[in-house]
Amino acid sequence: MEPSGSREVVVVRVADGAEELAVLQALNVSPRPASGRNVGQAGAKVVPVVNHLVPAVCRIGSAHDYALRVIDVSEFLAGGPGRSEQRGCSDxxxxxxxxxxxxxxxxxxxxxxxxxxxxxxxxxxxxxxxxxxxxxxxxxxxxxxxxxxxxxxxxxxxxxxxxxxxxxxxxxxxxxxxxxxxxxxxxxxxxxxxxxxxxxxxxxAIVDRSITGATGGPxxxxxxxxxxxxxxxxxxxxxxxxxxxPRTRPDESRSPGxxxxxxxxxxxxxxxxxxxxxxxxxxxxxxxxxxxxxxxxxxxxxxxxxxxxxxxxxxxxxxxxxxxxxxxxxxxxxxxxxxxxxxxxxxxxxxxxxxxxxxxxxxxxxxxxxxxxxxxxxxxxxxxxxxxxxxPGLRLKSSLIHDLGAFRTEEDFPVSIPSDAIPFSHKGRAILKFRSTSVERLPMALHAPRPLKGAAISVVLGADDESLIFVALQTDGMTALEEPVELSVLPRQSFERDLATLRDALPYLGFWRLLLTAASGPLAAALGPEGERLVADIGSLELESILLGYLSARPFEKDGALPTSSTIAVHMLVMDRWRNWQRLVLDAVCLYVQRTGGFLFHAWQKLYARSCSDGGHQKCPSCTRETSALSYHSHTDPSDRHQILHCTVCGVLGELPPAIAVRACDPIEACHGTLTARFEIKSERSASVHGFLTLIRESWFHSLHDTVEPTELIIEAGGERAFSISLPISGGLAPGLYPLVLVGVLNGGLVQVRYHVSIVNTI
Ligand SMILES: [Zn+2]
Ligand SMILES: [Zn+2]
Ligand SMILES: [Zn+2]
Incomplete structure (x- = not known):
């Protein structure tokens, strides 16, 4: 059955009013008094139009549901197309x-x-x-x-x-x-x-300068x-x-002048x-x-x-x-x-x-x-x-939308749709549609098996809090899909937390790059050839551009645009990349500490502005006595701040990212060749903090240092975490006080707190 609106419209090229009248009379239509000439009739299947107003275009479209045929008046009057048509009102x-x-x-x-x-x-x-x-x-x-x-x-x-x-x-x-x-x-x-x-x-896109109109078969x-x-x-x-x-063809109306x-x-x-x-x-x-x-x-x-x-x-x-x-x-x-x-x-x-x-x-x-x-x-x-x-009243009819009909609530997810149940178009497209409860309660993720690309949107139509969800799928049109398409409810908060963490960390990327790549910088010099790989990796702007691009896309923040499977895959890649970067920075810091026994503060202090005003109070990371911190600000980025602590009582020297406090829980002691230190870390930052921490017993240039694989930590925004690190201590050390440094990178910010540990008797 033909769709009711489908038809071919015949446009008759007439030379003047007389010819137009002849066409209209043949159609049993009299022109409206006020209309003058050159006009068609609403809903008519044949429209007479004065000759020079219609270009010599034979066909517009060729699917029968929309075809505009232009014919000459002689052809029409001789019984050509449209001659027997009644005045139609189907449209x-x-x-x-x-x-x-x-x-x-x-x-x-x-x-x-x-x-x-x-x-x-x-x-x-x-x-x-x-x-x-x-x-x-x-x-x-x-x-x-x-x-x-x-x-x-x-x-x-x-x-x-x-x-x-x-x-x-x-x-x-x-x-x-x-x-x-x-x-x-x-x-x-x-x-x-x-x-x-x-x-x-x-x-x-073949440029054919001889063509003067849209022609060709169906x-x-x-x-x-x-x-x-x-x-x-x-x-x-x-x-x-x-x-x-449009300049692909010269045009009569465009003179070079x-x-x-x-x-x-x-x-x-x-x-x-x-x-x-x-x-x-x-x-x-x-x-x-x-x-x-x-x-x-x-x-x-x-x-x-x-x-x-x-x-x-x-x-x-x-x-x-x-x-x-x-x-x-x-x-x-x-x-x-x-x-x-x-x-x-x-x-x-x-x-x-x-x-x-x-x-x-x-x-x-x-x-x-x-x-x-x-x-x-x-x-x-x-x-x-x-x-x-x-x-504005044109309607597009399409078989591309596959209505799943069912009303889904949150409990119905995950929904799995076998790929062979989806009617993909010739070019591998399909749009799935279903109804659901309010989208605020239903943030979803889409698993679209390769090589499928998928995107989903939701929209609330009407006042009854019911939303429509459309899932657009695109295959490469050639490869058959084996896995089903899966829709699931997404723990959106955890993704949004990650984004806040990345934003929080951004100011430090420039800090580390500057520190590691400054040609005569003490850090680069101290790292020597071993640090070259670190310098090359951290010196690159790649991570910054990845993070900036990713954050700018606001991947999880758009109402009504559901994260796609590729968004989630990209998220994992970006987080991995950033995690590796933090590890790399920590490697560089550890290398510096091990080689120089140095405090990193000396490497950057000349690049920062020491604030003359009070840097705020911090508790000593060892004796917990309240002590005032020195505050340093970047000249170029006020959000890049560093705080230096120095306890006048126990001699702890430290640097912590702003709004992060660290405390050693008990006196740190070594026994039986292993040193176990327990710490508490408290964050007052608005983003959750992610990073790595490790301990280094410095050698004090007596023998080799001791260190251990870093511990990975996540501290919720405003949260507190306790953790312990066990450090094997080398045997044969001369008894005495050794520096023990807690080194870490938290959201890109440096943690370096130097305690002292008494080594009494090692095996
Ligand atoms: Zn151009
Ligand atoms: Zn543009
Ligand atoms: Zn102290």
């Missing part, structure tokens, strides 16, 4: 409850054409919108290159503020403008079976969404070896994006012309892909303008900077394909994006970041 959803809002600069002709193509009420002023009945919750905004950007933004802000679903269309009297309106307004539904991405254009692409992401703007977009650039608002590549053919892909600027390899897109829906997810004005980019250079000639009926474009990841993509596809009208899907997405990703520009202003370009 009722496109006609009712629609308000048309033409912004300044849109011509009367364009308004008239729009009104007659899709019906609805034309609003002469946006202020009138508020007086309309509630059923007009759908607005088609018409704009033109002459529309001031401020007017456009004001209209969008007002509509967003009133929770109205809307779509925008550039409406002008150019050939492309007319064609764009025809395409966008004549089709009610389009079926989507799959999703292509920017790299899929690589095979299609194609599978007519039933796919094209999802484009990458760096770009309204003029071009580049990613994964493909540059979408009139290149204002266009990239220089439009004039000289040298594309600045090509070198980013390792190609010569003059190369046409990988260039893709938006006019040749065969996709009914194109998602332009670069930054600022919706042109608002003729400045700074002239519209004749924009992707959307070129797409007017393509097979696209609708697009989603961005305003301002747009943050894009797998969850964002999952959310947009889920809303678009879950049966909502186009305008509603984008409105729901925007609300979700603002709640999950926080204010971006211009979401901060209350609208965007995405704008539906096309008829």
């Amino acid at each position: 009722s959803c496109l006609r009712h409850e629609l308000a048309i809002l033409p912004l300044a600069g849109v011509t009367d002709q364009a308004i008239l054409l729009t009104e007659h193509l899709c019906g609805g009420a034309v609003l002469s002023d946006i202020a009138l919108y508020q007086g309309l009945p509630g059923s007009f919750r759908k607005v088609l905004v018409l704009f033109s290159p002459q529309t001031p950007a401020d007017d456009f933004c004001r209209a969008l802000a007002l509509l967003a503020q009133h929770d109205v679903s809307f779509g925008v269309l550039s409406a002008d009297d150019s050939d492309r403008g007319r064609l764009s309106l025809l395409k966008s307004l004549l089709f009610a539904t389009v079926e989507i079976r799959d999703v292509d991405q920017i790299e899929d254009l690589a095979s299609q 194609s599978d692409r007519d039933r796919r969404i094209l999802l484009l992401s990458g760096h770009g703007n309204s003029v071009d977009l580049g990613g994964r070896g493909v540059v979408i650039c 009139n290149m204002t608002g266009l990239y220089p590549c439009f004039a000289d053919g040298l594309c600045f994006r090509q070198p980013l892909f390792g190609r010569s600027p003059a190369s046409v390899e990988g260039l893709s012309d938006p006019a040749l897109f065969r996709y009914p829906v194109v998602l332009l997810l670069g930054c600022g892909t919706l042109p608002l004005d003729d400045r700074p980019f002239h519209r004749s250079g924009t992707i959307l303008w070129r797409m007017a000639e393509s097979g696209a009926l609708a697009a989603v474009a961005t305003l301002g900077a747009f943050y894009h990841d797998l969850n964002v993509e999952a959310a947009l596809l889920s809303f678009l394909l879950d049966g909502h009208e186009f305008g509603t899907a984008v409105r729901l997405f925007n609300a979700w994006h603002r709640a999950s990703y926080g204010p971006t520009s211009p979401a901060k202003e209350g609208y965007g970041p995405l704008v539906a370009v096309g008829h």
